[in-house]
Amino acid sequence: MGKTLFEKIWDAHVIAQDEGAPAVLYIDAHLVHEVTSPQAFATLRERGLPVRRPDKTYATMDHAIPTRIGALEVDWPDDAATQVRALRQNCAEFDVPLYDIEGEIQGIVHVIGPELGVTQPGMTIVCGDSHTSTHGAFGALAFGIGTSEVGHVLATQCLMQSKPKTFAINVEGDLGTGVTAKDIILAIIAKNGAGGGVGHVFEYRGPAIRALDMASRMTICNMSIEGGARAGLIAPDETTFSYIKGRTFAPKGDQWEKAVSHWRTLTTDEDAVFDRELTLDASALAPMVTYGTNPGQGVSINGRVPRAQDLEDPAERRSLQNALDYMGLTEGQPIEGQHVDIVFIGSCTNSRIEDLRAAAAIAKGRRVSDHVEALVVPGSKAVKAQAEAEGLDRIFSEAGFEWRGAGCSMCLAMNDDKAGEGKYVASTSNRNFMGRQGPGSRSLLMSPIMAAAAAVNGRVTDVREIL
Amino acid sequence: MQPFTTLTSTALPLRTENVDTDQIIPARYLTAVTQEGMGDGLFSWWRYSRDGSPNPDFVLNQPQYQGSEILVAGRNFGIGSSREHAVWALTQYGFRAVISPAFADIFYNNSLKNGLLPIRLPEDTVRSLLDLVEEAPKTSICIDLQKQTVTLPGLADSASGITETSWSFDIDPFRKQCLLRGLDDLGYLLDKEDQISAFEAAASL
Numbered sequence: 001m002g003k004t005l006f007e008k009i010w011d012a013h014v015i016a017q018d019e020g021a022p023a024v025l026y027i028d029a030h031l032v033h034e035v036t037s038p039q040a041f042a043t044l045r046e047r048g049l050p051v052r053r054p055d056k057t058y059a060t061m062d063h064a065i066p067t068r069i070g071a072l073e074v075d076w077p078d079d080a081a082t083q084v085r086a087l088r089q090n091c092a093e094f095d096v097p098l099y100d101i102e103g104e105i106q107g108i109v110h111v112i113g114p115e116l117g118v119t120q121p122g123m124t125i126v127c128g129d130s131h132t133s134t135h136g137a138f139g140a141l142a143f144g145i146g147t148s149e150v151g152h153v154l155a156t157q158c159l160m161q162s163k164p165k166t167f168a169i170n171v172e173g174d175l176g177t178g179v180t181a182k183d184i185i186l187a188i189i190a191k192n193g194a195g196g197g198v199g200h201v202f203e204y205r206g207p208a209i210r211a212l213d214m215a216s217r218m219t220i221c222n223m224s225i226e227g228g229a230r231a232g233l234i235a236p237d238e239t240t241f242s243y244i245k246g247r248t249f250a251p252k253g254d255q256w257e258k259a260v261s262h263w264r265t266l267t268t269d270e271d272a273v274f275d276r277e278l279t280l281d282a283s284a285l286a287p288m289v290t291y292g293t294n295p296g297q298g299v300s301i302n303g304r305v306p307r308a309q310d311l312e313d314p315a316e317r318r319s320l321q322n323a324l325d326y327m328g329l330t331e332g333q334p335i336e337g338q339h340v341d342i343v344f345i346g347s348c349t350n351s352r353i354e355d356l357r358a359a360a361a362i363a364k365g366r367r368v369s370d371h372v373e374a375l376v377v378p379g380s381k382a383v384k385a386q387a388e389a390e391g392l393d394r395i396f397s398e399a400g401f402e403w404r405g406a407g408c409s410m411c412l413a414m415n416d417d418k419a420g421e422g423k424y425v426a427s428t429s430n431r432n433f434m435g436r437q438g439p440g441s442r443s444l445l446m447s448p449i450m451a452a453a454a455a456v457n458g459r460v461t462d463v464r465e466i467l
Numbered sequence: 468m469q470p471f472t473t474l475t476s477t478a479l480p481l482r483t484e485n486v487d488t489d490q491i492i493p494a495r496y497l498t499a500v501t502q503e504g505m506g507d508g509l510f511s512w513w514r515y516s517r518d519g520s521p522n523p524d525f526v527l528n529q530p531q532y533q534g535s536e537i538l539v540a541g542r543n544f545g546i547g548s549s550r551e552h553a554v555w556a557l558t559q560y561g562f563r564a565v566i567s568p569a570f571a572d573i574f575y576n577n578s579l580k581n582g583l584l585p586i587r588l589p590e591d592t593v594r595s596l597l598d599l600v601e602e603a604p605k606t607s608i609c610i611d612l613q614k615q616t617v618t619l620p621g622l623a624d625s626a627s628g629i630t631e632t633s634w635s636f637d638i639d640p641f642r643k644q645c646l647l648r649g650l651d652d653l654g655y656l657l658d659k660e661d662q663i664s665a666f667e668a669a670a671s672l
């Protein structure tokens with residue numbers, strides 16, 4: 001029997017497998033950020049251990065830092081500054097290369113990894129962040145780990161892992177106009193549930209996936225974790241190779257040819273069997289919007305918020321009721337037309353240049369609604385520079401969006417970008433948990449073009465009507 | 468890591484599904500550079516009113532559940548972020564075990580690395596346990612990791628629909644040994660140095 005892509009990568013990285021113990025998995029690239037690393041470096045210090053492979057470790061700052069342009073470090077909140085300083089000190093002490101906010105290269109860890117060419121097919125990639133699944137878009141086995149595990153990888157370049165199961169997600173058909181990768185993944189999670197992928201690694205397959213560019217593939221793999229999966233994978237192909245070619249850490253010269261011929265073998269064999277499968281027809285999809293407090297609670301723009309009485313499972317009913325109470329939405333209401341106070345375009349899901357171009361095309365020549373506060377936060381300094389070179393920043397500014405520096409920003413509200421109590425946020429991020437974007441904030445997850453349309457109309461809008 | 472062998476305690480019922488890590492510990496508590504102080508942030512959205520005073524309606528603030536070391540929760544506990552701070556918040560508050568029909572993978576893993584025992588029991592069982600501890604908060608629950616059992620000592624039958632008083636749970640045998648002995652992975656991994664070096668040499672990494 002053949003192997004799945006996941007099994008090929010897994011098998012190539014197991015360096016020890018003792019009877020009755022989890023596998024010891026070798027890690028090719030370890031990404032580090034300021035929030036989940038300090039306690040791991042402290043462990044190394046306590047035990048007198050060095051970082052085993054600083055050359056496979058890449059650090060940046062993204063979560064805690066403010067993204068207001070011109071925000072001086074002296075004016076930062078104390079705790080953000082403390083974490084940034086701790087990361088600088090740890091990187092200096094342990095010789096880990098740091099992409100500092102002071103430098104040219106910096107941004108959300110899952111945006112800069114691929115941008116620098118660190119992310120390559122067939123690799124194992126980890127980070128103390130659940131959206132490490134993003135890198136799976138390149139056919140890398142990439143997943144989030146806790147801080148204890150960050151310490152293990154720093155010290156040994158290895159992790160102990162039990163083998164997950166495999167789950168094929170087949171996306172057939174072609175996407176319609178105005179329907180994006182974000183809608184595919186929101187539809188998958190709405191169908192399979194926020195816990196539906198627990199214990200599994202998704203492999204996204206099928207013509208609709210093959211047709212996507214790398215930014216869109218990253219959007220999909222990014223939210224694998226929202227579907228409960230440990231990781232998400234897309235087999236590498238010409239689209240992948242041409243994205244990587246020429247990037248800072250990409251193989252060069254002869255090495256490039258060698259690498260590509262190896263990468264071509266990284267596909268699921270014809271006769272391989274997945275533990276589970278799910279099929280979705282992309283041509284039947286419409287833009288998606290979440291109404292609830294977990295990413296599985298989403299409907300299409302033409303849909304309505306469900307009614308508790310229509311749900312069979314009492315737990316689901318209660319979950320819906322709690323979500324609607326928090327969100328201030330009514331059972332059975334159409335999602336289209338829902339009032340919006342804030343629009344956030346950014347996060348590791350949707351802050352790449354392609355996302356900003358698409359949103360700018362909607363914003364161009366229009367105005368953000370008077371009652372809406374809208375911000376655009378590029379994923380990295382490189383995205384920001386590229387957008388500015390293309391004049392996207394001006395398009396956004398003229399339309400009334402605020403243009404920001406690179407970082408996580410209002411995706412998790414641990415910096416000073418917070419949505420106020422009770423505010424509705426049309427957000428391109430990945431989590432609509434209670435309070436995620438600020439105490440009492442109410443997130444409506446959607447694609448960048450849907451968010452831009454919500455900004456100009458001041459309410460949830462079917463972007464296809466204004467394309 | 469504190470070893471886990473047996474635990475007898477009352478349990479705190481949290482009848483909520485999909486409890487995410489942002490609910491367990493909001494991002495504003497993640498600014499620390501040490502592990503300390505997380506217990507105060509546990510469930511902070513629910514636990515405190517907007518003015519910072521304890522919310523009397525939230526179960527964590529109810530007198531009958533003070534001192535409970537077992538948390539019983541709805542399915543998909545710990546979804547969301549990889550923040551180990553969520554586990555630190557639970558352990559620093561005083562929890563030593565969480566019972567739920569299903570856990571998110573990263574949370575489950577993080578728990579095992581901090582001596583917090585995550586126990587998966589069938590949905591019906593968890594529902595009965597929730598009913599029971601809501602009705603009779605003084606009920607003791609006994610967890611024996613060696614035997615992999617959850618029992619209700621002294622409770623043969625009850626009106627709450629519980630027909631058996633002992634359930635067994637699954638746990639990876641290696642993880643079980645680590646918990647019983649209070650060992651973490653780092654020592655084990657450091658012992659693999661020869662294999663790690665050999666792998667790197669072979670792959671010319």
Ligand code: SF4
Nearest residue numbers: 131347348408411412
């Ligand atoms: S953008 Fe949001 S989800 Fe992505 S890494 Fe930052 S905080 Fe996490």
